[in-house]
Amino acid sequence: MAKEQTVWTPQSPTTGATPQIGDQFIAIGQQTLVLRRPYLEVSALMAQMYALVVIVFFPIVFRISLNVLIRPDIETSGVVLILVSFAFICGISLFLFINIRRLKMSHIYFNRRTQHIYGKEGHRLYEGDWHGVQASPRSFVDGSNVGAMTRFRLEMLVPSVRPLPPHRFWQKRLPPETFLVRIMSNAQTDPRTDYVAQVWEYIRTFMEHGPDTLPIPTEPNWWMLPLHQVVLTPRQAFRHYVPWRTGEPGERQGKKNWLLPVWALLFPLTISVSLCWWVVCCLLGVHPLVSPVEALEGETAPLVTIEMASKGVRP
Template sequence: MANPQTVWTPQSAATGASPRIGDQFIGMGQQVLCLRRPFLEVSVLMALMYSVTIVGWIPFAFWLQWTSPKIPTEFGAPNPWFEALFNVLLYAAPIVCFGPFLALNLRRLKMSHIYFNRHTQRVYAKEGHHLYVADWHGVQATPNSFVDASNVGAVTRFRLEMLLPSVHPLPPHRFWQKRLPPGMLWFRIMSNAQTDPRIEYVAQVWEYIRVFMAHGPEGLPIPAEPNWWMLPLHKVVLTPLEAWRHYVPWRTGEAGEHQGKKSWLLPFWAVLFPLTMSVSLCWWVVCCIFGICPSAPPPEALEGETRPLVTVEMTCKGIRP
């Protein structure tokens, strides 16, 4: 991997890598390029797991209480205060244990993707109700690595880190942002090969963004097919109809469906269908309750764009910006 001191700017010479993008791609127009915010998949997966655990614990607690043997009479009358405290702990245990982590991941899902606008030469992102706007001309991009311990085990992953000057005054940095220089924003885009240490995969992402901001979408390759396996996490939440189309054990014509619904895998999808469908419906209900949905682009980020962005699903039909 490159030395951490490697810095690319819009004024520096080309890296020599071919512009290329992968699952980071969300949409592209003549003026706007939208790339996926890192760790969206992890936030969705962890929030889904916590939600299913909390919701699934309630019928389990009812069953546990219903099937528990009664205290023998020789031990005396049960203490009502103890019983009440036990019931509260029994039903509230998963909320106490997993509630804070669920709230943290749900909050992360309120963040938007990253928008590069060549018309205004600015970069936009939104967190809740706060809009972050950065000046593209002041970007300092660095290939870097980090240890991802969010899933089982620890994996070293590689990404493009961009330090940009903010256009507007920033709110006070949170404790994990204290090392940032004052008035600077930090955007991160994953490498095309997240676990491969070769710098060329990070340079491909940088060249893709740099060429778009300088010359527009002409000549830039667009991913022709989405990652079908990651579709439920990329979309944040599937509607019941989308979940049915994605999980049924037969082919429904989804883009990239051949990646996971090979003929020999269909029996496994049939066995898993009750579980996958019920989990998806549970997560959909939680998202409806908390108002979780894919973040809409900030209107400021689309300044100068006259048509909707071309998504990966549209490129599968041959549509280009």
């Protein structure tokens, strides 16, 4: 079980765990390591669901309201029905915009040249000092999916090197001028600290010695691709959902021969949902944030992604 009192710092002795990373990996270079921030998949999935509810129910609510309003004698029950319907749509829209706001947060960048950690929320840049990091394995209850489940992650308390806005109400317990960086465990539901320590050692090894001795994942999680990328273009969506193999990295995870007929049956639904979400993202300006320039200081070549690593490319 992860111990709450465990604290790792860059100056601490090694934990003994083998440096390893999994689904958290985004890209790596000689100076920069990019890891996926938690909750991206949940935020993208919930935003898609709320957007679809609005798209499906708004015309229905509008039609019902119009039918009620054109009646010569509007009863109280009809007015209540209109108010309840529009309150429902407004509530769903509020949750949609909350999740879309979360999608406008960047990944987490570790730069070994500057020895700083970077993150971005909208136009706000967070920058912290690696040498002052205090990391701990933590558990939390994830109630965002069906039911509640205990998950495990690495939490890093990072001293900021630039002025921060006031902490939000859920961050009041943080020390002044600090922010939290969270990275999921390699086995999110396994309570053993070793899986969290693997992530910590991967980050620390990179910050101290660079990428040369670190294993780079060579196959992405194909099932999670639509959520990891937040939104697929029509071309990407077609390539991902068509009921035959298109050479997409890792697609044999989901496009086994016996599953292809299932994908053929689901194709009209999956492509329609993906296209609707793409339209919503275009209208609301939802797209992955551009990497902060500060986070890429010292890089002279493009960062190596999983897709590039699968072809033998190394930093």
